[in-house]
Amino acid sequence: MSAAGTVRLSVDGEPVAVPAGSSVAAAVASVAAARFRRSVRGEPRAAVCGMGVCFECRVRIDDTPHQRACMTPAREGMQVSTDD
Amino acid sequence: MTERYDVLVVGAGPAGLAAARAAASHGARVGLLDAQARHGGQVWRHDVLHGTPRPARIAFDLLARTRGHVEWLPQHQVISADHRTLLVETPRAAVRLSCGSMVLATGARELLLPFPGWTLPGVTGAGGIQALAKQGWPVRGKRVVVAGSGPLLLAAAATLRRHGARVLGICEQAPAAAVAAFAMQLWRWPARAVQAAVLRTRLAGIPYRCGSFVRMAHGRDALCGVDVDDPHGPLHIPCDLLAVGYGLVPNVELASMLGCALDHTRIHPCVRVDTLLRTSTANVYAAGESCGIAGLAAARIEGSMAGHAAAGFPAAATALLPSRQRARRFADLLAQHFALDARTRTLAGADTIICRCEDVTLAALDGFTDARAARLATRCGMGACQGRICGTTLAELDRFPHGGIRPPLFPARLATLATGDPSTP
Numbered sequence: 001m002s003a004a005g006t007v008r009l010s011v012d013g014e015p016v017a018v019p020a021g022s023s024v025a026a027a028v029a030s031v032a033a034a035r036f037r038r039s040v041r042g043e044p045r046a047a048v049c050g051m052g053v054c055f056e057c058r059v060r061i062d063d064t065p066h067q068r069a070c071m072t073p074a075r076e077g078m079q080v081s082t083d084d
Numbered sequence: 085m086t087e088r089y090d091v092l093v094v095g096a097g098p099a100g101l102a103a104a105r106a107a108a109s110h111g112a113r114v115g116l117l118d119a120q121a122r123h124g125g126q127v128w129r130h131d132v133l134h135g136t137p138r139p140a141r142i143a144f145d146l147l148a149r150t151r152g153h154v155e156w157l158p159q160h161q162v163i164s165a166d167h168r169t170l171l172v173e174t175p176r177a178a179v180r181l182s183c184g185s186m187v188l189a190t191g192a193r194e195l196l197l198p199f200p201g202w203t204l205p206g207v208t209g210a211g212g213i214q215a216l217a218k219q220g221w222p223v224r225g226k227r228v229v230v231a232g233s234g235p236l237l238l239a240a241a242a243t244l245r246r247h248g249a250r251v252l253g254i255c256e257q258a259p260a261a262a263v264a265a266f267a268m269q270l271w272r273w274p275a276r277a278v279q280a281a282v283l284r285t286r287l288a289g290i291p292y293r294c295g296s297f298v299r300m301a302h303g304r305d306a307l308c309g310v311d312v313d314d315p316h317g318p319l320h321i322p323c324d325l326l327a328v329g330y331g332l333v334p335n336v337e338l339a340s341m342l343g344c345a346l347d348h349t350r351i352h353p354c355v356r357v358d359t360l361l362r363t364s365t366a367n368v369y370a371a372g373e374s375c376g377i378a379g380l381a382a383a384r385i386e387g388s389m390a391g392h393a394a395a396g397f398p399a400a401a402t403a404l405l406p407s408r409q410r411a412r413r414f415a416d417l418l419a420q421h422f423a424l425d426a427r428t429r430t431l432a433g434a435d436t437i438i439c440r441c442e443d444v445t446l447a448a449l450d451g452f453t454d455a456r457a458a459r460l461a462t463r464c465g466m467g468a469c470q471g472r473i474c475g476t477t478l479a480e481l482d483r484f485p486h487g488g489i490r491p492p493l494f495p496a497r498l499a500t501l502a503t504g505d506p507s508t509p
Contacts, residue, residue, distance in 0.1 A: 018220050019132045019133065019220050020132070021130065021132040021219075021220065022132050022219055022220025023216075023219035023220060023221075025216060025219060025221060026132075026216070026219050026220030026221045026222065027220075029216070029221045029222055030222050034205060034306065035205055035305070035306075036205075039203070039437075039440070039443050040441075040442055040443040041443045043203060043443070044204075044205050044305050044306070045203060045205060045440070046205035046206070046208075046306075047208065047212070047216055047221075048196070048207070048208050048209055048212055048440075048473075049193065049194060049196075049208075049209050049211075049212045049215075049473075050208065050209065050211070050212040050213065050214070050215030050216040050219070050221075051120075051126060051193065051211075051212070051215050052119055052120070053193045053469060053472050053473070054196075054440065054469050054472070054473050055441065055467070055468035055469045055495075056440060058468065066468070066495065070215070070216065070219065071119065071120065071121075071159075072121075072175075073121050074220075
């Protein structure tokens with residue numbers, strides 16, 4: 001059960017709670033590493049534009065790869081994987 | 085499956101909301117779509133802590149009270165288009181939307197300029213962190229430097245502070261004299277002057293440095309500080325976040341795909357429209373920032389005009405022309421006073437990454453004079469963003485113009501692409 005106004009999901013297996021209406025990007029930023037993906041050269045990257053243009057925040061959500069975390073509303077029980 | 089509308093409006097920011105209302109006021113059946121889950125666009129973005137801005141709520145509620153019918157289509161990402169049909173992807177399906185006429189209200193994105201360290205986690209756009217904070221991104225207690233250029237920096241700083249961030253300072257690249265001259269002209273736009281006064285109160289105590297820009301970001305796996313070039317000497321500021329944006333760039337990709345002529349007067353093209361906001365493609369209209377950055381007031385007026393015209397009522401559109409011209413003059417004021425200092429375009433070093441999708445450095449792009457050749461040889465612009473970031477950057481750096489975009493407009497699922505080109509029935 002989740003508290004009112006809170007959504008619970010998991011990021012790389014770690015449980016995260018964010019305010020209802022938050023994006024998946026907010027959930028990923030809430031975990032310690034706060035990294036979304038590794039670049040071609042292996043550098044850590046995180047969200048930049050916040051509006052679906054730069055694609056730096058792409059992650060795997062419930063087995064669908066390459067989803068823009070900033071464009072996806074966080075939903076109860078979502079499984080998010082970074083470094084996708 | 086193809087759904088048919090009298091008027092399709094692409095983008096549900098201030099311009100798109102106004103367009104949908106105006107078109108529906110004449111009894112039209114309107115489809116209003118946006119790639120985002122909520123209406124409001126960027127400037128009226130819903131805030132998880134503070135709700136939907138009042139003007140956005142009003143504009144949306146008014147859609148239900150028109151003569152016609154407006155269908156709200158959230159999370160509808162346009163993948164491909166011709167002038168009568170859009171191929172659109174939703175989280176679950178691919179759909180085709182056809183229409184009698186179309187209004188493009190695709191808005192703008194931020195201009196991001198490369199500098200050493202700009203790819204570190206913790207470095208975002210200025211409007212970028214504002215959007216992220218409103219989506220619930222945790223900024224409480226974080227030390228933030230806001231940098232770049234234009235009035236958006238003030239709005240970003242205010243949002244950050246409202247969400248509990250410690251804003252250490254705002255670095256505005258424009259010199260103090262230019263910023264002062266801009267402020268002196270604001271009385272001509274009373275709404276803007278009030279907005280500026282409110283922001284000033286909300287930003288009390290935050291240093292606002294003019295003629296100042298971030299030259300380098302430091303950190304290993306995440307940002308830990310920035311070097312700032314300031315007229316009073318160099319500064320090092322330890323921080324957790326850097327929010328840096330150098331202004332806005334019109335989103336013209338969909339217009340371009342529809343064959344609409346672009347205006348190349350400035351570095352970044354905008355959609356060319358006539359006084360009725362008609363593009364060069366029949367039955368396609370454009371409104372707001374995609375026609376050149378002019379701000380909220382112009383977007384709302386142009387949205388209304390385009391909506392009236394698209395529904396077949398050009399007289400109602402023409403009546404708004406004087407107020408449009410007045411609002412558009414604000415654009416000239418902005419461009420004039422926040423012109424970029426040449427030094428902001430020379431910050432990237434040889435090994436600074438320009439194309440973030442493919443990790444292409446500035447040195448790797450030496451010698452190329454067009455986007456296509458650079459793409460073929462280095463993969464620059466071939467990644468998921470399709471050159472929206474690096475193509476814009478390279479145009480700003482005067483390397484070569486943006487190479488344009490090919491379908492799909494955004495990366496799409498195979499099943500969506502299998503739905504076929506919208507130009508074939």
